[in-house]
Amino acid sequence: MEKISLHNGVKMPQLGFGVWQVEEKEAVTAVKKALETGYRSIDTAAIYKNERGVGKAIKESGLPREELFITTKVWNSDQGYERTLLALEESLDKLELDYVDLYLIHWPTPEFDEYVDTYKALEKLYHKGKVKAIGVCNFDIEHLRRLLDECDVLPALNQVECHAYLAQHELKDFCKQQGIYVEAWSPLMQGGEVLKDDVIRKIAQKHGKTPAQVIIRWHLQNDTIVIPKSVTPSRIEENFQVFDFELNTNEINEMNSLDRNERKGPLPSEMNIR
Ligand SMILES: NC(=O)c1ccc[n+]([C@@H]2O[C@H](COP(=O)([O-])OP(=O)(O)OC[C@H]3O[C@@H](n4cnc5c(N)ncnc54)[C@H](OP(=O)(O)O)[C@@H]3O)[C@@H](O)[C@H]2O)c1
Numbered sequence: 001m002e003k004i005s006l007h008n009g010v011k012m013p014q015l016g017f018g019v020w021q022v023e024e025k026e027a028v029t030a031v032k033k034a035l036e037t038g039y040r041s042i043d044t045a046a047i048y049k050n051e052r053g054v055g056k057a058i059k060e061s062g063l064p065r066e067e068l069f070i071t072t073k074v075w076n077s078d079q080g081y082e083r084t085l086l087a088l089e090e091s092l093d094k095l096e097l098d099y100v101d102l103y104l105i106h107w108p109t110p111e112f113d114e115y116v117d118t119y120k121a122l123e124k125l126y127h128k129g130k131v132k133a134i135g136v137c138n139f140d141i142e143h144l145r146r147l148l149d150e151c152d153v154l155p156a157l158n159q160v161e162c163h164a165y166l167a168q169h170e171l172k173d174f175c176k177q178q179g180i181y182v183e184a185w186s187p188l189m190q191g192g193e194v195l196k197d198d199v200i201r202k203i204a205q206k207h208g209k210t211p212a213q214v215i216i217r218w219h220l221q222n223d224t225i226v227i228p229k230s231v232t233p234s235r236i237e238e239n240f241q242v243f244d245f246e247l248n249t250n251e252i253n254e255m256n257s258l259d260r261n262e263r264k265g266p267l268p269s270e271m272n273i274r
Helices: 024-037 051-061 081-095 115-128 141-150 169-178 198-207 211-221 233-238 249-256
Strands: 003-005 011-013 041-043 069-074 102-105 134-137 157-161 181-185
Touching (some): 024 051, 081 115, 157 169, 198 211
Parallel strands (some): 041 069
8 A cells, every 4th residue: 555645744545445425334334344455544524424433443443543544524514713623522532533644624615714714723633633634625726825825734635526527737736836635536536427438448448457446546646645435345445456557658648638627516616505
């Protein structure tokens, strides 16, 4: 498993396991299967309502805490300095953990204009050691610029929708210049059209791999952190078998040019639900 080094030196597996839309009970089974397969990084969120399930799976896996990298996120309705401090306590309680490895703001919700205060709470939690790294999700360049101007700790990463049809070239370039990693959510486009793309299928056939494996490999070789989700045991394994082949420069370029600016989720500036 390849690990990347976040700007503060914290090591994070570049391939992790996402659990959005996995209900509590199923999360126990899926996360246990993922940990058995070799994943060590789990991405959950307060709003996924499965933190207890993730915590149970971690406990039952018997793996040492220091081998794991656990991410959770503060939901929009908990934004604001004091509420965020409490939200982390609730998440830790559900996860049955003393700290998380990464704590993220889930959406900037710019209409409410609280993300700077929220981020300051993350900084406080970081300095207290309750979270080993802090970052954001779904931040556009303008939202990141504001944090860079008004806050002290550089976000370790920005978790955004990213797949072959939404390559995020501009945002990625900006993040790279700043030393902020990009983490891809919906890396398989939620099991959608990218898996049927002719270019991707052709590359997959050449390598004797599946389209999903080629897509995950493309994310990895583009220096992106990637967190595919599956509740299907064979797919959990399939998505992890990506360290025994490499895409060449032409293949990476071919995949980079599939971008259509096509989203599954909302535009971050327009997502103001609480
Ligand atoms: N920060 C945010 O705002 C945000 C938003 C969305 C997601 N996320 C995070 O990112 C993670 C991943 O994104 P996602 O869950 O939206 O979508 P995804 O990982 O792109 O795709 C998951 C879907 O693809 C299917 N799938 C998985 N592996 C497959 C394979 N090898 N072949 C064919 N189909 C496959 C899954 O089906 P089965 O499960 O039925 O196998 C599921 O329907 C989430 O779980 C969550 O942790 C974050």
